[in-house]
Amino acid sequence: MKMTRALLCLVLLWGASLSEGCDLELQKDVDFPGNDILQILSPDALHCQLACTQHHSCLFFSFLRSDWTENNDQFYCYLKHTDSKKPPKINNRKGITSGYSLKTCKDTQETNLSVSCL
Numbered sequence: 001m002k003m004t005r006a007l008l009c010l011v012l013l014w015g016a017s018l019s020e021g022c023d024l025e026l027q028k029d030v031d032f033p034g035n036d037i038l039q040i041l042s043p044d045a046l047h048c049q050l051a052c053t054q055h056h057s058c059l060f061f062s063f064l065r066s067d068w069t070e071n072n073d074q075f076y077c078y079l080k081h082t083d084s085k086k087p088p089k090i091n092n093r094k095g096i097t098s099g100y101s102l103k104t105c106k107d108t109q110e111t112n113l114s115v116s117c118l
Contacts, residue, residue, distance in 0.1 A: 021104040022102065022104050022105035022106065023099070023100040023104075024099075024102065024105070025099060026045050026046070026049065026097050026098075026099045027097065027098050027099055028097050029092055029093060029094050029095070029096065029097075030062075030090060030091070030092060030093065030096065030097070030098045031062050031090070031091045031092075031093035031096045031098060032060055032061070032062050032080055032087035032089070032090060032091075032098045033062075033089050033091055034080075034088070034089065035080040035081060035082050035087065035088070036078045036079070036080055037055075037057060037058060037079050037080060037081045038055065038058070038078075038079040039076055039077070039078050039079075040076070040077050040079070041075055041076060041077070042063060042075060042076070042077035043075065044063070045063040045065070045097040045099065047077070048061050048063040048077035048079075048097075048099075049061060049099050049100075049101070049102065050102070051077060051079065052077075052079050052080075052099075052100075052101045052102075053101045053102040053103055055079050055101075057081045058079040058080065058081060058101050059080065059081050059082065059085055059086075059100065059101050059103075060080050060086070060087055060098065060099065060100045060101060061077060061078060061079050061080055061098060061099060061100075061101075062077075062078045062080070062096050062097070062098040063075075063076070063077045063078070063096065063097045063098070064076045064077075064078075064095060064096055065095050065096065065097055067094070067095045068094075068095030068096065069094075069095060070095070
């Protein structure tokens, strides 16, 4: 059931990716350090991306996966914001997946956390 919902969400989001400036890609082993506005627990990177999309000022995020070993912060989702609207630094870092809010995507109403994608 979870897999079916996740696939449905990806199909819905794929259509939204056709608009300019929309970046759906989750970047594995990439960190956007600093600029945190909120830290939450999240089950996976897709949920973290959707949480970022729903947050009024989040523009991008970094999610610490289960293979993160530097401390015990696995499954933490760091929502981020900058005035420039992009991460000032991008680092390669094992155990982290980063990405961007879907606010710039066409039809972002379909990306709500409420019913369809949880």
